[in-house]
Amino acid sequence: MATLKEVLAGQISTARQNAKEFVKQYGTKVIDQVTLEQIYGGMRGISCLICDTSSVPADKGLIIRGRPVAEVANNLPEEVLWLLLTGEMPDKANTEALRADLAKRSAAVPEYVWKVIDAMPADAHPMCLFSTAILALEGESAFRKRYDEGLRKEDFWEPTLEDTLNLVAQTPVLAAGIYRKKFNKGARIAPDAKLDLGANFVRMLGLDDKGGEFTKLMRLYLVLHSDHENGNVSAMATATVNSALSDLYYSLSAGMNGLAGPLHGLANQECLNWVLGLMKKLGGTPTKEQIEHYADETLGAGKVIPGYGHGVLRVTDPRFECFYEFGKKHCPEDPVFKTVKTVFEVIPGKLQQIQKIKNPWPNVDAASGSLLYHFGLTETLFYTVLFGVSRTMGVCAQSLWSRAMMQPLIRPKSVTTAFLESTAKTAQSGRLPTA
Numbered sequence: 001m002a003t004l005k006e007v008l009a010g011q012i013s014t015a016r017q018n019a020k021e022f023v024k025q026y027g028t029k030v031i032d033q034v035t036l037e038q039i040y041g042g043m044r045g046i047s048c049l050i051c052d053t054s055s056v057p058a059d060k061g062l063i064i065r066g067r068p069v070a071e072v073a074n075n076l077p078e079e080v081l082w083l084l085l086t087g088e089m090p091d092k093a094n095t096e097a098l099r100a101d102l103a104k105r106s107a108a109v110p111e112y113v114w115k116v117i118d119a120m121p122a123d124a125h126p127m128c129l130f131s132t133a134i135l136a137l138e139g140e141s142a143f144r145k146r147y148d149e150g151l152r153k154e155d156f157w158e159p160t161l162e163d164t165l166n167l168v169a170q171t172p173v174l175a176a177g178i179y180r181k182k183f184n185k186g187a188r189i190a191p192d193a194k195l196d197l198g199a200n201f202v203r204m205l206g207l208d209d210k211g212g213e214f215t216k217l218m219r220l221y222l223v224l225h226s227d228h229e230n231g232n233v234s235a236m237a238t239a240t241v242n243s244a245l246s247d248l249y250y251s252l253s254a255g256m257n258g259l260a261g262p263l264h265g266l267a268n269q270e271c272l273n274w275v276l277g278l279m280k281k282l283g284g285t286p287t288k289e290q291i292e293h294y295a296d297e298t299l300g301a302g303k304v305i306p307g308y309g310h311g312v313l314r315v316t317d318p319r320f321e322c323f324y325e326f327g328k329k330h331c332p333e334d335p336v337f338k339t340v341k342t343v344f345e346v347i348p349g350k351l352q353q354i355q356k357i358k359n360p361w362p363n364v365d366a367a368s369g370s371l372l373y374h375f376g377l378t379e380t381l382f383y384t385v386l387f388g389v390s391r392t393m394g395v396c397a398q399s400l401w402s403r404a405m406m407q408p409l410i411r412p413k414s415v416t417t418a419f420l421e422s423t424a425k426t427a428q429s430g431r432l433p434t435a
């Protein structure tokens with residue numbers, strides 16, 4: 001049985017050769033062009049990044065290594081991690097080897113990190129604690145040690161794989177420890193070497209799961225949030241920092257700081273708070289008319305409806321659909337889930353009436369919180385940390401391949417307003433179709 005590292009080593013040498021010949025033959029071809037409105041519009045839609053771990057077509061949503069996300073939704077997070085890294089689904093023996101390896105690594109979180117977390121103020125947001133904990137572990141980076149010893153560029157990916165596996169194994173431990181401290185749940189619970197990532201995470205959180213349904217949700221959660229190509233804030237931040245050869249601890253911490261924003265990962269916290277606020281105001285499960293009115297108030301106050309809209313997607317997020325199906329199966333009568341269902345029946349129609357909104361449909365964050373809430377994880381402040389634990393898999397896999405392909409420093413060019421003003425007046429209009 002070939003190990004993960006051996007599989008990657010074989011793939012990397014072929015991919016390097018292919019890329020070299022590809023660029024030599026087609027290096028001057030024009031792939032996209034940039035309009036003024038794209039420069040002013042957050043670089044939306046410019047095809048200028050490479051990401052092979054996943055893609056997000058606007059009309060389909062997340063595709064992980066060629067597989068629509070719904071197809072892999074019931075796989076273990078360990079299997080999806082292998083898929084992200086290698087493009088292949090592992091067999092049983094490989095899955096078990098990876099599970100055991102990650103479980104072993106999860107037990108090695110150094111004690112000093114908890115001292116750092118304990119020294120933080122009680123009102124620090126869990127995402128701030130999570131990002132700080134990752135950064136505090138930077139001294140553990142295999143990449144940095146090997147780099148300081150004089151590592152060759154061709155070999156950068158090897159310690160990046162070590163850092164990837166350690167971070168995937170240890171971020172659930174950090175997250176669970178932060179959860180128990182922040183919300184006064186008692187002492188930390190150690191991981192169990194016999195469990196898989198999802199089951200271990202539930203165990204360390206210390207929440208009741210007698211029926212095993214919460215563990216199923218956690219595995220699904222870890223899979224659905226694992227990757228979303230490279231153009232989103234957290235992935236791009238991770239990749240940009242990593243391109244300076246800052247190791248994955250620096251890079252992932254930077255990515256998590258981006259995930260902590262309300263337009264990105266924090267939307268899952270904001271979304272359930274919005275739903276709970278609605279229920280509290282109305283004293284129970286609201287009607288469609290009441291939701292319309294509440295949405296009008298939100299929009300009238302100049303706020304966004306969290307959980308709806310997307311920078312790339314133009315259809316209902318397939319990850320939302322997976323969570324929605326899970327809710328219909330496991331907690332159809334839960335009042336919060338029922339409210340999320342009615343919100344879904346109302347909000348797209350409402351947002352469709354606002355011309356500037358390009359996508360009125362729900363994104364991944366619209367339903368996930370109601371399911372966590374049902375299983376007793378009621379602290380909405382913590383939700384983005386769960387997203388971060390999962391996203392660690394994708395952004396680390398992306399960085400591994402960037403180092404494997406010996407990609408250079410990310411360094412686009414900025415221009416001044418004066419340059420744009422003079423250039424725009426003489427430039428041709430029209431743009432090539434986007435990918």
Ligand code: AMX
Binds near residue numbers: 303304356357
């Ligand atoms: N509610 C109200 N207004 C919205 C909206 C929503 N859900 N979605 C978009 N709009 C507004 C934008 O704020 C923008 O208004 P402006 O021109 O006055 O600034 C206008 O519609 C055009 O935006 P867009 O081109 O459709 O979207 P975008 O690419 O600029 O932004 C996103 C995408 C996700 C930030 C936006 O849809 C949003 O704020 N949604 C709510 C927050 C959310 O759910 N974020 C999570 C996204 C998924 C994730 O990363 N986890």
